[in-house]
Amino acid sequence: MTPPNTTKENGPTKILIIGASYAGLAAGLNLLDLCQGRSARFSSRDSSSSSSSSVAEKQDGTLGVKSEVLIKIVDERDGFYHLIGTxxxxxxxxxxxxxxxxxxxxxxxxxxxxxFLQGSAIHINPSTKTATVKLATSNAGKEGDEIEEGYDFLVAASGLRRKWPTVPQSLTREEYLRECKGHIEKVTSGETKEMGGVVVVGGGSSILPSPLSHFPFL
Known part of the structure; x- marks a missing residue:
């Protein structure tokens, strides 16, 4: 980040965050708080006294200096998905x-x-500090269009790519709801029972309670 008490000559500091899951959103929101002279919202500091006052009012003032930033978050999904709740x-x-x-x-x-930019970062060039992003359909460009995004600082928080049925594969909330509904209908259909039920491979203690509580007949 730009050092305290200095101004970036060519405008705000640009921060590009790849990934809008737990780490990506936490990084973006915490950085925003700090750059606006506040305590990071996920810090261990007593939140009852730090929600509206600046860091400078609680410390020696060195962290209370504001720094102008522009934070852009890139993710192929159109929102945040609570992965642990799959x-x-x-x-x-x-x-x-x-x-x-x-x-x-x-x-x-x-x-x-x-x-926020919905798309996938397909290439990073540290020398020029640019990232190539392939756009999704929800953006102004056409699906598959590639654009260059410049940055001063890059946060890589893309996480792991998990296959179905570990997590839903949809990239929009609308598609995701259809995907979940289709899966549930398949599990509750007579076809599943005729095939001998459901087999859980690995992670049984954490996965079994959810289907069993909703599908006790399995």
Whole structure:
């Protein structure tokens, strides 16, 4: 980040975050807090006294200096998906609708210093500090269009790519809800029972409670 008490000559510091899951969103929101002179919202500091006052009011003032930033978050999904809740999302349509939140529905991301781009980062050039992003259909360009995004600092928080049925493969909330509904209908159909039920391979203690609580006949 730009050192305290200095101004970046060519405008705000640009931070590009690849990944909008737990790490990516946490990094973006914490950086925003610090650059706006506040305590990071996920710090261990007593939140009862730090929600609105700046760091400078609680310390010696050195961390209270504001730094202008523009944070851009890139992810192939159109929102945040609660990955840990997958077993329950694939067993309950009611819960499934709560596990995926579009970026536009998350109040914390409405800050003008934060923007979101749905797409996949396919190349990073540290020398030129640019990232090539392949756009998704929800953006102004056509699906598959590639654009260059410049940055001053890059946060790589893309995580792991997990295959179905470990996690849903949909990239939009609408598709995800259809995917979960289709899976649940398949599990509850007579076909599943005729095939001998459901086999859980690995992770049984954490995965079994969700389907068993919703499908006791399995």
């Amino acid at each position: 077993p329950l999302a694939l067993a309950s349509t009611t819960y499934a609708s709560k596990a995926w939140h579009t970026i536009s529905s998350i109040p914390a991301l409405h800050d003008p210093s934060i923007s």
